[in-house]
Amino acid sequence: MTDGDKFVRIHEVGPRDGLQNEPNVISVADKVALIDMLSGSGLRDIEVGSFVSPKWVPQMADSDQVLAQMTPAPEVRYAVLVPNMRGWEGFVAARQPDVTYEVAVFISASEGFSRSNLNCSIAESVERLLPVVQAAQDAGIALRGYISCVTDCPFDGPVAPDAVAQAASLLRAAAPMPLSLGDTIGKATPDRVTAMLRAVLDVAPVDDIAGHFHDTGGQALANIAASMDMGVRAFDSSVAGLGGCPYAPGASGNVATESVLEMLHAQGFETGINEEVIAKAAAFARGLR
Numbered sequence: 001m002t003d004g005d006k007f008v009r010i011h012e013v014g015p016r017d018g019l020q021n022e023p024n025v026i027s028v029a030d031k032v033a034l035i036d037m038l039s040g041s042g043l044r045d046i047e048v049g050s051f052v053s054p055k056w057v058p059q060m061a062d063s064d065q066v067l068a069q070m071t072p073a074p075e076v077r078y079a080v081l082v083p084n085m086r087g088w089e090g091f092v093a094a095r096q097p098d099v100t101y102e103v104a105v106f107i108s109a110s111e112g113f114s115r116s117n118l119n120c121s122i123a124e125s126v127e128r129l130l131p132v133v134q135a136a137q138d139a140g141i142a143l144r145g146y147i148s149c150v151t152d153c154p155f156d157g158p159v160a161p162d163a164v165a166q167a168a169s170l171l172r173a174a175a176p177m178p179l180s181l182g183d184t185i186g187k188a189t190p191d192r193v194t195a196m197l198r199a200v201l202d203v204a205p206v207d208d209i210a211g212h213f214h215d216t217g218g219q220a221l222a223n224i225a226a227s228m229d230m231g232v233r234a235f236d237s238s239v240a241g242l243g244g245c246p247y248a249p250g251a252s253g254n255v256a257t258e259s260v261l262e263m264l265h266a267q268g269f270e271t272g273i274n275e276e277v278i279a280k281a282a283a284f285a286r287g288l289r
Contacts, residue, residue, distance in 0.1 A: 007270045009045065009234040010257065011180070011210060012038055014285060015066075016047040016081060018242025018254055020059045026288050028065045034285055035066070038239065039073040041277035047079040047104070047236075051087030051094075064094035072099045079104050079144065085131050092139075103136040104180075105129045106146035107171060109164040112155030113148060113184070126170045133174045143177040146212070150196055152187040161199035169203045178208040180236055183223065186216025186253060190226035197230045210234035213255050215241065220255035221263055235260060239278060240285035258282050 015035050019026055031048075038046050048070065049063030063080065072078060079102040082088050088103075095101060107125045108114040114122045136143050149156075150164045168179055181200065183193075193211070200209065211227040212235070213220040224235055238254035258278050264271055 005233070006268065007233065007272075008228075008264050009210075010043060010260065010271055010273060011045040011047065011079070011234065011236045012043050012239060012257060013047040013212075013236045013254060014038070014239040014242045014257065016050050016060065016063075016079075017236070018238040018240075018285070019288070020050065020057050021243040022059060022289060024289065026059065028062050028069060030288055031062070031066050032069045032071075034239070034281060034288070035070045037277065037281040037284060039071065039076050041281065042271070042273040043076060044272070045077050045079060045102070047081070050081035051090040052081065052083055064090055067091075067094040067096065072096060074100075076100070077102050077142065081106065081146075082132050082136075084128065085135070088132050088135050100142075102142040102144055103132065104144045104146055105132055105171075105177075106148065107167055108148045108153075109167040110149040110153035110156045110159050113153045116155055117148075122167060123170065126174060130174055133177075137175060143175050145171040145174075145177045145179045146182060147171065147179060148182045148184040150181045150188070151183055151192045152185055154185050158192075161196045164196050165199040165203050168200050172204055176208075178210065178234075179204060180210045180212045182212040182236075183214055183220075186214035186220070188213065188217075188223050189219055190222050193223045193226045194230060197227060197232065201230070206231040207233075210236055212236035215253045215255045221259065224255070224260065224263070240282040242285055242289075256282070 035048050049066050050060040054061030077100045080091055081104045082091055118125050147167050149159050209232050213223045237257040237260045239257045241256035261275050
């Protein structure tokens, strides 16, 4: 392996994608404490909140307070999910000066999930997020696109690789953003992940692709390995395996950051992340449940 091939970038999603599905209300102080612990681990990317309607995701209703109270590390990029201009305005009002942020937008590769989650078609969902994309570009803030249901949908069943490639093309036409490909209900297998990636890599460079796997079916680490065989070197993970998607039945269980690190480091890959710090953060996160 070359040095470039040896480094794997981990996007920590526990404070947002992880906690959003927890049944108990997590205090702002605890969310901030978790983020601050993770900020000292060597992670470069941490997803910290979501400016969605509190009616739909009440656990994220205090994201503005979280952004205001956390202690940012200069080498970390902090990501927030922003679905519309109301969310954008909330983010702009809450962000701290001199902090590196990333704005995440999301669509589905499945029409059934799009209509259930967003009440619109995939094409319409892209149109809706264009003002956010433009606002982020105008503000010089990095963008990241999430595509859900890249192998299976809880409503439509198996999702064709070409449908994922089409969704990727739509987002990349809006802006040349990196993409996180989500196994939303944890049914992906290595063979199907490989087939999906072959299709997506026809429309987006591998350096702009990350895998986002749930371990519901016990295949997350195997799916990461299959993605790495295809050249992918970025993955989303959640400390202590927190959470999932509140709109996807059975989607609990993001792959645990500590498990991903153990596998990668054992195989000689580099992440720049301190496993001991992550273990302490994972213990803290488990106590929030």
